[in-house]
Amino acid sequence: xxxxxxxxxxxxxxxxxxxxxRLEEVRLATPFLLRTATPPLSSAHGHNVTAVRRIGKRIxxxxxxxxxxVLHLMIAxxxxxxxxxxxxxxxxxGAAAFDFADGSLIxxxxxxxxRASLHVVEGEAxxxxxxxxxxxxxxxxxxxxxxxxxxxxxxxxRSLTDPRIFSGIGNAYSDEILHKARMSPVMLTQKMSGExxxxxxxxxxxxxxxxxxxxxxxxxxxxxxxxxxxxxxMAVHGRYGQPCPQCGKKVQRIRYASNETNYCAECQTGxxxxxxxxxxxxxxxxxxRTLEExxxxxxxxGS
Numbered sequence: 001x002x003x004x005x006x007x008x009x010x011x012x013x014x015x016x017x018x019x020x021x022r023l024e025e026v027r028l029a030t031p032f033l034l035r036t037a038t039p040p041l042s043s044a045h046g047h048n049v050t051a052v053r054r055i056g057k058r059i060x061x062x063x064x065x066x067x068x069x070v071l072h073l074m075i076a077x078x079x080x081x082x083x084x085x086x087x088x089x090x091x092x093x094g095a096a097a098f099d100f101a102d103g104s105l106i107x108x109x110x111x112x113x114x115r116a117s118l119h120v121v122e123g124e125a126x127x128x129x130x131x132x133x134x135x136x137x138x139x140x141x142x143x144x145x146x147x148x149x150x151x152x153x154x155x156x157x158r159s160l161t162d163p164r165i166f167s168g169i170g171n172a173y174s175d176e177i178l179h180k181a182r183m184s185p186v187m188l189t190q191k192m193s194g195e196x197x198x199x200x201x202x203x204x205x206x207x208x209x210x211x212x213x214x215x216x217x218x219x220x221x222x223x224x225x226x227x228x229x230x231x232x233x234m235a236v237h238g239r240y241g242q243p244c245p246q247c248g249k250k251v252q253r254i255r256y257a258s259n260e261t262n263y264c265a266e267c268q269t270g271x272x273x274x275x276x277x278x279x280x281x282x283x284x285x286x287x288x289r290t291l292e293e294x295x296x297x298x299x300x301x302g303s
Contacts, residue, residue: 005169023044026044043067078107084099084101154185175235
């Protein structure tokens with residue numbers, strides 16, 4: 001799912017192309033993308049773009065008649081800038097096209113589960129209705145960050161990825177943040193000291209700044225086409241079984257539903273393995289508790 005760094009770079013690319021431009025038409029390849037009926041989508045046609053804004057992980061395009069088109073890319077949605085009136089890709093990938101005189105913004109969505117959405121809303125009240133309300137991590141103070149983090153008692157992983165607590169952080173960058181902070185994803189927030197919270201706040205800012213700068217450099221003035229949750233250069237996310245860049249130990253994971261959390265046991269949990277719900281249930285008492293035990297499993301199995 002595109003998160004704060006990816007959405008930031010998308011918005012910067014759009015700000016170079018569509019402010020002041022006339023939205024000629026929105027073409028839908030699937031009616032399931034549009035999640036609102038009033039105002040009708042057609043009421044956006046023929047109006048000029050006045051603003052492009054990030055709302056959490058959403059991209060909001062403001063028009064001169066007070067309407068906003070709000071896109072949520074979810075897991076597999078991606079944006080592409082093509083020649084004006086370019087066809088929407090065929091098959092299941094194509095979702096929509098937003099046509100301007102100088103080009104078309106094409107929305108595609110891979111996979112069979114179509115979760116991307118488009119809302120048409122009116123004014124600031126409409127925008128507010130779609131905002132989960134999470135704290136803006138790039139501009140908040142350390143005190144504000146700590147207050148939000150410790151308002152309820154959750155694991156760090158859950159708190160960082162909850163859009164009602166923090167804006168724009170998802171599965172991928174939360175793994176990177178926690179690795180940089182050298183903190184366990186299952187640490188409980190209300191057990192953290194003020195020093196811990198300040199360290200995590202710094203890790204959030206540093207991680208986001210690093211990836212925004214890197215994605216800007218990769219786009220190099222072009223429209224960002226390489227948006228993905230798995231990037232070369234990430235420390236732990238998507239790198240299960242590969243060496244941690246800090247200590248060289250193998251990156252571990254916790255799997256749940258269709259997601260997984262990646263972490264380094266050596267750097268983040270004092271060498272302790274976190275229980276994977278499926279595998280630990282299967283192995284029971286044989287589930288390894290440390291990296292050392294894990295590394296001896298093949299020898300035990302063969303003995």
